[in-house]
Amino acid sequence: MKDFFSRSAQAAILFLVVAGILALALGGYLGFISTNFNTLLVSAQSWLSVRFVAVQEFITLPRNSTSLIQENAALLEEISRLQTQVVQYQQQVAETQALAALVNFSRSNPDNLYTAASVIGRDPSPFLHYLIIDRGSADGIRRGMPVVTAQGLVGRVDAVISNAARVQLITDPASAVNARLENAGRDVVMVGSVAGDLSLDLVAQDVILETGDILLTSGLGGVYPPDLLVGQILNVRKRDSDIFQQATVQPVVDFSTLKIVLIVTDFRPVDISPLIPVP
Amino acid sequence: MKNLIAFPVLLLAFVIQSAIASRIPLLAGSADLPLVILAAWALQERVELAWLWALVAAIFAGFFSAVPVAAYFLGYLLVVGLARFVQRQVWQLPILAMFTVVFMGTIFFHLLVYLTLRLYGSPILFEDALSLITLPTLFLNFFLAIPVHSLMRDLALWVYPSEELI
Numbered sequence: 002m003k004d005f006f007s008r009s010a011q012a013a014i015l016f017l018v019v020a021g022i023l024a025l026a027l028g029g030y031l032g033f034i035s036t037n038f039n040t041l042l043v044s045a046q047s048w049l050s051v052r053f054v055a056v057q058e059f060i061t062l063p064r065n066s067t068s069l070i071q072e073n074a075a076l077l078e079e080i081s082r083l084q085t086q087v088v089q090y091q092q093q094v095a096e097t098q099a100l101a102a103l104v105n106f107s108r109s110n111p112d113n114l115y116t117a118a119s120v121i122g123r124d125p126s127p128f129l130h131y132l133i134i135d136r137g138s139a140d141g142i143r144r145g146m147p148v149v150t151a152q153g154l155v156g157r158v159d160a161v162i163s164n165a166a167r168v169q170l171i172t173d174p175a176s177a178v179n180a181r182l183e184n185a186g187r188d189v190v191m192v193g194s195v196a197g198d199l200s201l202d203l204v205a206q207d208v209i210l211e212t213g214d215i216l217l218t219s220g221l222g223g224v225y226p227p228d229l230l231v232g233q234i235l236n237v238r239k240r241d242s243d244i245f246q247q248a249t250v251q252p253v254v255d256f257s258t259l260k261i262v263l264i265v266t267d268f269r270p271v272d273i274s275p276l277i278p279v280p
Numbered sequence: 281m282k283n284l285i286a287f288p289v290l291l292l293a294f295v296i297q298s299a300i301a302s303r304i305p306l307l308a309g310s311a312d313l314p315l316v317i318l319a320a321w322a323l324q325e326r327v328e329l330a331w332l333w334a335l336v337a338a339i340f341a342g343f344f345s346a347v348p349v350a351a352y353f354l355g356y357l358l359v360v361g362l363a364r365f366v367q368r369q370v371w372q373l374p375i376l377a378m379f380t381v382v383f384m385g386t387i388f389f390h391l392l393v394y395l396t397l398r399l400y401g402s403p404i405l406f407e408d409a410l411s412l413i414t415l416p417t418l419f420l421n422f423f424l425a426i427p428v429h430s431l432m433r434d435l436a437l438w439v440y441p442s443e444e445l446i
Contacts, residue, residue, distance in 0.1 A: 122298035126347045127310045127413045128393055128404065133298060133344070159346060167346060175402040195408045196308050257303075 099261050102151035107263065113226070114267040115149075116140055120259050121165070130173040130197060132156070134262060137164040145224070145270035148262050153230035153253040154178070154218060155262050157270070166264075170256055171231065172197045180231050181219040185209050188219050191231065191250055199232060199250035210237045210248050223271025282439050283329055286336045289435070293317050294340045308408075309416030314341065315389060316424045318356055319381040320432035322363030323374060326440040334360040351396040358392070359385035378429045382421050390414045 025031050100117070107115045116136055124131035136142050138161045148155040148168045156170040171178050172193040180191045180201075187208045189201045204210060214234040220227030232252040239246040297313045304310060314337050322330035334356035341356075342349035363381045394409050 122295075122344070123302035124345050124347075125294060125297045125302055125312075125314070125341065126345045126393060127302070127305070127308055127417060128390075128397055128402075128409065129346050131346050162343075169346070174404045175397075175400075192403070195404050196412050 096260070099151075103261060103263055106149070106151040113265045115263040116142065116266050118142075118166075118262055118264060120262060124167070128174070128195065130170040130176075130193060130256070131159065132168040132170060132259065132262070134166050134168055134264075135164070136264065137162050137166050139163045141266050142166050142264055143266075143269075147225050147229070147265045147268055147270075149229060149265060150254055150259070150262055152255075153232070154225065155254055155256070155259065157224065158264065168262070172199060172252065172256055178225060178231060179219045179221040180216045181227075182208070182210070183215040183217055184211070185214070188221060189216070191216065197256065199252050201234070201248040201250060203245045204248065206239070206241075206244070206246055208246070210234055210239070210246060212236055216250060223273055225270075226265065226268050283332050285435070285439055286333045289317070290314060290333065290337050290340055293337075294344050298344050306416035306420055308412040309414065309418075309420065311420035311424055312386065312389075312417055313424065313428075315356070315359055315385060316382060316421055316428045317432065318359050319363050319385050320378060320425075320429040321436070322360040323367045323377055323381060323429070324432060324436035324440075325367065326442070327436050328440070330360045330364060331357060347393055348396050348400060351393050355389040355392045358388055362388070374429065374433075375426065378425050379422065382425045383418060386418050386421050387414065390417065 022031070026035065103115075103117060107113075118134035118136035118140075120132050121135045122133035124133075132148075132155075134148075142158055142161050144158055144161055146158045148157060154171055156168045156173070156176065158166050159169040160167040169176055170193070171191070174193050174195050176193040178191045180189050181187070182189060185208060189204050189208070191199055191201055193199060201210070201216075212234055216231045216233060218225040218227055218229040218231060230253050232250040235249040235251040237246060237248045293314045297311075301311045301313050318330075318333055318337055321327055321333055335353070337356050338349060338352035341347070341352040345352070359381065362385055363377075366377045366381050369377075390409070390413065394404060394406065397404055
């Protein structure tokens with residue numbers, strides 16, 4: 002009986018203490034204590050959470066790494082495929098631009114007939130500057146026909162087979178082009194070299210050569226039609242002690258990047274060699 | 281029949297030379313793949329009728345190049361002859377023999393082409409030809425020498441298998 006009252010008293014006291022604390026808390030008298038308690042609790046939970054996430058990542062990392070590697074490989078493959086596609090599109094755009102320029106050129110020069118040809122190779126010998134194109138006698142190409150681009154003169158057809166032709170560039174060491182200085186109106190001869198440079202040689206001292214002067218074909222000799230743009234003077238070497246002056250010419254055509262050219266098919270070169278007196 | 285392999289090999293060599301090698305210049309020179317192939321082939325001990333390859337190469341060169349074909353006939357026969365001579369002298373050191381033939385062959389071949397072009401009226405200066413064409417070509421040919429020699433050795437083993445293999 003005594004034990005029963007003792008336990009009841011303990012329970013009553015405990016109930017009263019808890020109720021008192023709750024009453025104090027609800028009454029706002031335990032705010033300082035609850036704030037500190039909450040801060041402690043949040044700190045502890047944060048500490049625990051960070052450690053748990055770290056451990057979880059450590060455990061699951063190999064699986065994620067594998068999937069990341071696979072994903073990375075797939076993305077690299079995709080990038081590679083897209084880059085290839087971009088290069089192909091760029092090539093197509095460049096080809097289209099080149100063709101458009103050639104079409105514009107042929108439209109702006111309707112007096113002549115043109116056949117377009119792709120450059121498929123170069124002369125195997127480094128001593129010569131020749132191109133190989135994919136049009137030949139079956140396409141109406143004949144020896145001696147001038148070859149141009151939208152920029153200007155390229156050269157002339159040197160040899161032809163049924164479906165290909167060899168073009169001698171104006172930069173070839175054996176090439177000589179009769180040209181006319183646009184400003185001075187004087188005729189000069191432009192020659193090539195093994196290095197692929199163009200120059201004017203044996204120009205009389207009284208001819209006024211200036212840097213930037215435009216050179217056009219003169220049509221003399223009957224090898225090239227007149228008024229095709231060839232290049233412009235880059236620098237002049239003139240000394241009073243010399244009989245002739247010389248000049249370096251910058252060609253308008255970039256021969257190293259030629260891909261498509263136009264052959265002037267209705268121009269027939271004139272062979273004047275029988276008319277030249279032999280001493 | 282075995283020598284018919286010369287046609288596809290040399291045709292491929294000239295196509296690569298015209299379409300690729302000639303578009304990768306060093307100054308004004310470029311690697312001469314047909315010449316290096318001829319030298320490497322003629323250096324193989326088991327090869328017979330190497331001069332036939334020189335003739336086939338010269339015929340193909342006549343189609344591709346504007347250089348008078350006689351220069352190619354003479355030049356390529358000279359390279360093959362040189363290779364056969366060197367192969368008998370320094371056969372223990374095939375790589376050394378290859379470099380020797382490529383060096384001397386390129387020099388002689390270019391000299392021959394230079395003289396031929398001068399004969400035909402092309403105003404090429406010797407100094408320009410040497411410094412802008414021949415020396416860069418030599419440099420590039422040396423790069424090709426070892427891989428081409430290995431390829432030609434394998435080709436020679438395939439075309440002329442040894443008696444043990446048979």
